[in-house]
Amino acid sequence: MKEILMQIKEVVVDGFKAAGYDEKYGMVSLSNRPDLCQFQCNGAMAAAKEYKKAPIAIANEVVEKLSANSMFSKCEACPPGFINMNLSDEFISDFVSAMADDSERFGVDKVSSPKKVMIDYGGPNVAKPLHVGHLRSAIIGESIKRTARFMGDEVIGDVHLGDWGLQMGLIITELKLRKPELVYFDENYDGEYPTEAPFTISELEEIYPCASGKSKEDEAYKEAALKATFELQHGRRGYQALLSHILNVSVNDLKRNYEKLDVTFDLWKGESDAQPYIPDMVQKMKDDGFAYISEGALVVDVKEETDTKEVPPCMILKSDGASLYNTTDLATMVWRMKDYNPDSIVYVVDKRQELYFTQVFRCAKKTGIVPDSTNLYFVGFGTMNGKDGKPFKTRQGGVMRLEYLLQEVEDKMLEKIKENGTMNDEDAAKTAAIVGLSAVKYGDLSNQASKDYIFDIDRFTSAEGNTGPYILYTIVRCKSILTKAGVSSFDGAILPAHSDSERALQLELTKFMAALSSAYEEMAPHKICAYIYDLANAFNRFYHDTKILAEEDEAVKASYLKLLWLTRGVLEKAIELLGFNAPERM
Numbered sequence: 001m002k003e004i005l006m007q008i009k010e011v012v013v014d015g016f017k018a019a020g021y022d023e024k025y026g027m028v029s030l031s032n033r034p035d036l037c038q039f040q041c042n043g044a045m046a047a048a049k050e051y052k053k054a055p056i057a058i059a060n061e062v063v064e065k066l067s068a069n070s071m072f073s074k075c076e077a078c079p080p081g082f083i084n085m086n087l088s089d090e091f092i093s094d095f096v097s098a099m100a101d102d103s104e105r106f107g108v109d110k111v112s113s114p115k116k117v118m119i120d121y122g123g124p125n126v127a128k129p130l131h132v133g134h135l136r137s138a139i140i141g142e143s144i145k146r147t148a149r150f151m152g153d154e155v156i157g158d159v160h161l162g163d164w165g166l167q168m169g170l171i172i173t174e175l176k177l178r179k180p181e182l183v184y185f186d187e188n189y190d191g192e193y194p195t196e197a198p199f200t201i202s203e204l205e206e207i208y209p210c211a212s213g214k215s216k217e218d219e220a221y222k223e224a225a226l227k228a229t230f231e232l233q234h235g236r237r238g239y240q241a242l243l244s245h246i247l248n249v250s251v252n253d254l255k256r257n258y259e260k261l262d263v264t265f266d267l268w269k270g271e272s273d274a275q276p277y278i279p280d281m282v283q284k285m286k287d288d289g290f291a292y293i294s295e296g297a298l299v300v301d302v303k304e305e306t307d308t309k310e311v312p313p314c315m316i317l318k319s320d321g322a323s324l325y326n327t328t329d330l331a332t333m334v335w336r337m338k339d340y341n342p343d344s345i346v347y348v349v350d351k352r353q354e355l356y357f358t359q360v361f362r363c364a365k366k367t368g369i370v371p372d373s374t375n376l377y378f379v380g381f382g383t384m385n386g387k388d389g390k391p392f393k394t395r396q397g398g399v400m401r402l403e404y405l406l407q408e409v410e411d412k413m414l415e416k417i418k419e420n421g422t423m424n425d426e427d428a429a430k431t432a433a434i435v436g437l438s439a440v441k442y443g444d445l446s447n448q449a450s451k452d453y454i455f456d457i458d459r460f461t462s463a464e465g466n467t468g469p470y471i472l473y474t475i476v477r478c479k480s481i482l483t484k485a486g487v488s489s490f491d492g493a494i495l496p497a498h499s500d501s502e503r504a505l506q507l508e509l510t511k512f513m514a515a516l517s518s519a520y521e522e523m524a525p526h527k528i529c530a531y532i533y534d535l536a537n538a539f540n541r542f543y544h545d546t547k548i549l550a551e552e553d554e555a556v557k558a559s560y561l562k563l564l565w566l567t568r569g570v571l572e573k574a575i576e577l578l579g580f581n582a583p584e585r586m
């Protein structure tokens, strides 16, 4: 369906044209004084300059052309030259009725020219525990992915594992100390390696911090880890076999964690998958004259004349010939272009990596790894802080692991559900998991991604205010009324509003399309949150002053129920795009 604002705009544009003014002045926006009107046009003020006329005179002429249109219940010129408009109740109810009749998409059209989009998000580091820093990337990226997919894009989500760094050398070094007899360490061994990993996930999780601690204190240990990393990266068989065990064990564990978060990836590629593309890529950069040696390292200049702060060259190889995070990201673009040829690649990464991505993007464009026709986007997110305003920690002061954080939220939810005492233990636990996830995800997504935010478990789990549980309560409320009413099909239309609160609810529903398209275009899930919070509020106000089930006029009651059904549908679609679900009961 055509967005409501577009529909109004078309009419207003015609009004300007009919009155003899340029159509560019027919801009319409939501009113910033909802007490005065629903929509407004400020074009007469702008036109006044060009036509050297009083704005109010222009506004009056345009209004005269518009007032015959049955779309409006009010259309008036107000000094100094505003055009204030209200839609007729019939127009609004017809619009929301049509939305309700589209039970899959609620009136939201797919984009006319869909794109192929790759999203790089999650970014966990293999063998290191998932921490809350990775939580944001997963949550935001998943919502951007779902929204783009709903709008019709072909979207490929790639987890981009950190599986090629020093952490691998550290783990190998520690394993060698603990289990020197393993065949992986025998340089002369040329047989097959065992299919079973020589460690469990808990061992692996304990080994990494232990090794990382030792390397900070013991120079020789660190040297050994660096050497192991180098040997691994240069094809030492035993180490490569260990790497695939580490990967398998870790990835299984990561999948389990992401499943809990309701986050899924189409590709489980990692930094290591990019390695085969490095030699040719580097050679080409040299051949084409982009890469040169500076202080021993191979670099590509990426600064631009318009830069206001310094953008250092992009380092491709260190002086010892080792590749870097940069090199891997560029080589990853090589296979992404070759295998998928996307129209855009979106990186959902901590905003502290912004300068780094500026360098990498420029280098990719300059050297032709990524053609001009492919857009590269950086969606940087801020830090999740504790109530003390510092990066979120465990009570003991360590880095918070994702699993524990989710557990803590779930426990808190369970406590609340049990206080209400309406569910058996099994249902309560299931509900706590669903509602807990909404608390975490909504708590994150309702903030503009680039901002830091405070993880406040009490606020996030509250059923009041701008929270996930509040949205879920609203959905559950709609569902329970519909269940009580015992209706499942809605043949009639939604009738023109019977009260102010109903009108406000219907009007809010008309804004769904606009909210989704700006969330999609700006890759800004918080716009969906802001919209559903307004919608939930409008619904709850309507609910409080309307007797729905007790309504005696059957047609009115049926219309209320259909409105309820639409509200539920829009809210449920929105939370699906945010990445969580509603329970049956709460």
Ligand code: ARG
Pocket: 120, 122, 123, 124, 125, 160, 161, 162, 329, 347, 349
């Ligand atoms: N593994 C990285 C980290 O933990 C994030 C990866 C982001 N994606 C990328 N293509 N560099 O910081």
